[in-house]
Amino acid sequence: MEKNIVAVDIGATKIHIGIVRGSHIVKEVKFPTNAGTSKEDIVNNLIRGIESLEVKDFQGIGIGVPGLVDEKQGIVYDLVNIASWKEVHLKKYLQDHFHKPVRITNDANVFALGEKIFGQGSRFQNIVGITMGTGFGTGIIANNRLYSGSFSSAGELGSIPYLDATIEDYCSGKFFKNQYQISGKEVFERAEEGDKLCRDILNEFGKQLGNAVKILLFILSPEAIFLGGSVSRSFKYFEDELQKSISTFPFKKVLNKLVLQPSEMSNVAILGAAALIVSELSEEKISAPKVKKEIIS
Template structure:
């Protein structure tokens, strides 16, 4: 969680989720942490790794939190704090942060990919975030690939399952020139290149931004990625494509603020509420 004022993170905290707790217990944890963090704010923006009814703020089917199968989080938090609450998929938060605070400002159409323990992506089309139904657009990680899915081969899971080490451990070894680690990243880059080909065929964006913990290793997997992309059939599309890593600290926190700001400005334009700049996530 963080407090954002005029595009700057004023305060932030990190705390573990009691993933196996009851739905209500986890909600109370969130409320208590918000109250401890700040008492005055304009709105709350939330990103979750799952399906979201964005209009009603209902979260569905969180794989890593068994009790969160249908959570009316917007309703509960708005009733408690008497402030507007906006919720979307966490990969959309990354794309929003990159659009308003990072390299995405210069592009109308782009895809933001977050690579860590999982694989997610957020989509901007004509300068607007496109979430699709239940904020599920861009869930490329679930698409079939080889003997499993894109996420299995294009997230941190790849290194553990195929090399018996975490991505961070291999990153440390690659920095010292370890041949096996270097090969792991080249192979990983090749798989990620295949995923990007799918993105190009479906969306043909101007740019792709890569974030998340695995993106720190970009220099080690870029060669494999580029070699894979060389087989893409539409060379003009490929030649115009920018592939960049995010360099914005806490980009998803800033994206949550942008989510709130966007919605408050839309409401302000309808003369429903005044526009605010002090945003709580």
């Protein structure tokens, strides 16, 4: 019988909590983060949110956050747009209260792991998940395991200097705001209506994203790259230029094998957070020592 997992997505404006059973969200609740309040108030609201779902038996709590994480200790540092979360011992708070395992990582890692456990990434050993919304995040699965590096910050490709700014400035929603003073949402909507200028803007975006993908290919050489976040909904409008851009990558055998596509998962943040617990339990089973039985004569 499939057991429940509590999955949490903490964002700057809202907290989303779901009860995941198998690959389905069976209960969920969303409420404002109240980012201007104290860290204790936000943690207490999180606890009350979990309790409101009235799940008595669950395997653990998986959490994705947009910031740095000491994954072993479960300490969250410098959470984006939540000023009071400079250092929050979130794992200890929740484990002391619920007496269940808690695992926390960066939200881009959650996306990649969710794609690996529940999505199209299950058939690959090495994948990268790219999230493109207000920012640009990258999660890495290497040899079937999440690789998060020091403080859950591996793969922060968006901070690499690029042209006159950074990769994030050219490969996320910031590109549309900074270069054309328009939101990514409006560009997509107008492209859907046949607006040539907006389709040209998305073509340019595809070219820039292709340059970022080539850097990933040189460093990580994944078998598959999955795109998520709000900007990925425009994929059909920037796909051609994206493919044209990456076609200049010199290692053709790597390129010919590469799968590059938008994620087909809905509620990826919640399913990905649940995947943290699924992954941890699987690792425990794999690493559990075998006890040799001794015959006493």
